[in-house]
Amino acid sequence: xxxxxxxxxxxxxxxxxxxxxxxxxxxxxxxxxxxxxxxxxxxxxxxxxxxxxxxxxxxxxxxxxxxxxxxxxxxxxxxxxxxxxxxxxxxxxxxxxxxxxxxxxxxxxxxxxxxxxxxxxxxxxxxxxxxxxxxxxxx
Numbered sequence: 001x002x003x004x005x006x007x008x009x010x011x012x013x014x015x016x017x018x019x020x021x022x023x024x025x026x027x028x029x030x031x032x033x034x035x036x037x038x039x040x041x042x043x044x045x046x047x048x049x050x051x052x053x054x055x056x057x058x059x060x061x062x063x064x065x066x067x068x069x070x071x072x073x074x075x076x077x078x079x080x081x082x083x084x085x086x087x088x089x090x091x092x093x094x095x096x097x098x099x100x101x102x103x104x105x106x107x108x109x110x111x112x113x114x115x116x117x118x119x120x121x122x123x124x125x126x127x128x129x130x131x132x133x134x135x136x137x138x139x
Contacts, residue, residue: 006048008068013044013052020076028114029076032083035119036072039126051075051084055130057137071130080110083122085129088136095125 017033020026033044033052042054053070060066073084080103085092087107096104100117103110109125111117 006051006069008045008047008053008056008070011046013046016046016050016052017076021078024113025076025081028081031114032074032081035122036074036126039123040072040130042071045070047073050077053084057133059137071133072126080112083109083111085109085125086132086136089128089132091128092125095121095128099125
């Protein structure tokens, strides 16, 4: 049976951020912590060793695979900052057009620094992702 690596845990979010090597990335992590907390109303929790997540939902795919994941989150990685939003949300693409300098994969949006993005659009992306996941995976 497949075991999820990214699980919510009781590790300290502040300790994790304090251990980020780059002072600028650490500063951006605190800024994102404030934005995500204010926007979602959820307390930040560590998910796995390196993802700061907000809220949680339980998913179950048609394949039978299921698990828990944060509604939204971020991780200040060495190369770029990863932002985690819902996959499958059709409004995400439109919002990203106004987001600022970024690249994106299936689940992640990558930024170099908070100064490169429109923080108002970030808040909208966070809200949209939470709304989409709450509707897609109701409790």
